[in-house]
Amino acid sequence: QQQVKQSPQSLIVQKGGISIINCAYENTAFDYFPWYQQFPGKGPALLIAIRPDVSEKKEGRFTISFNKSAKQFSLHIMDSQPGDSATYFCAASISYTGNQFYFGTGTSLTVIP
Amino acid sequence: NAGVTQTPKFQVLKTGQSMTLQCAQDMNHEYMSWYRQDPGMGLRLIHYSVGAGITDQGEVPNGYNVSRSTTEDFPLRLLSAAPSQTSVYFCASSLDSYNEQFFGPGTRLTVL
Numbered sequence: 001q002q003q004v005k006q007s008p009q010s011l012i013v014q015k016g017g018i019s020i021i022n023c024a025y026e027n028t029a030f031d032y033f034p035w036y037q038q039f040p041g042k043g044p045a046l047l048i049a050i051r052p053d054v055s056e057k058k059e060g061r062f063t064i065s066f067n068k069s070a071k072q073f074s075l076h077i078m079d080s081q082p083g084d085s086a087t088y089f090c091a092a093s094i095s096y097t098g099n100q101f102y103f104g105t106g107t108s109l110t111v112i113p
Numbered sequence: 114n115a116g117v118t119q120t121p122k123f124q125v126l127k128t129g130q131s132m133t134l135q136c137a138q139d140m141n142h143e144y145m146s147w148y149r150q151d152p153g154m155g156l157r158l159i160h161y162s163v164g165a166g167i168t169d170q171g172e173v174p175n176g177y178n179v180s181r182s183t184t185e186d187f188p189l190r191l192l193s194a195a196p197s198q199t200s201v202y203f204c205a206s207s208l209d210s211y212n213e214q215f216f217g218p219g220t221r222l223t224v225l
Contacts, residue, residue: 006155032210032211036216042218042219043117043216046213046214049213089156096210098161098163098210099144099146099161099163099210100161101214102158102172103148103155103157104155106155
């Protein structure tokens with residue numbers, strides 16, 4: 001059973017456009033929601049993360065929107081660039097139980113020049 | 114700092130063979146984890162550790178063993194390899210559960 005559901009599976013966006021990736025969860029005990037970026041042949045790298053006490057977090061062109069009541073969170077990439085082409089994973093964890101992270105199935109983003 | 118290192122990068126095993134995937138970090142992180150990555154399934158947690166001498170099971174622990182005798186090292190043992198264990202394995206470390214997880218470069222394992 002997938003604890004974190006991610007969509008879409010793949011996404012193609014024109015350069016300069018907005019890329020939006022969505023995730024949903026059921027377990028209300030989750031209290032930390034990171035997004036990871038992975039390039040082919042590399043390990044994932046943390047992009048941005050949010051805790052449920054805020055509804056939005058922005059770092060440069062990357063924004064997480066968090067809707068606690070709907071149990072959903074999303075990644076927005078503004079002014080998408082070809083260098084953003086990668087696989088993106090959302091994740092969720094319950095920090096006080098240790099180090100158990102649950103990942104979404106990933107979104108392959110392609111930004112067309 | 115080398116960060117998180119994993120060896121080997123690639124490995125081919127025959128069904129029934131055993132092996133150990135090595136993971137080391139030089140950031141003095143207490144938390145370390147092992148994940149497997151399969152197409153269409155994201156990353157799934159195999160085992161994790163919150164400090165030397167402390168380990169626990171994740172989502173998919175069957176067929177794998179871990180130990181944590183030092184802060185730096187967290188090896189993953191496959192007891193009797195099966196084709197279903199063909200995957201890319203990632204090790205990760207972090208200061209604690211609220212801080213960034215740093216991932217290693219991965220080990221691509223094929224079991225024939």
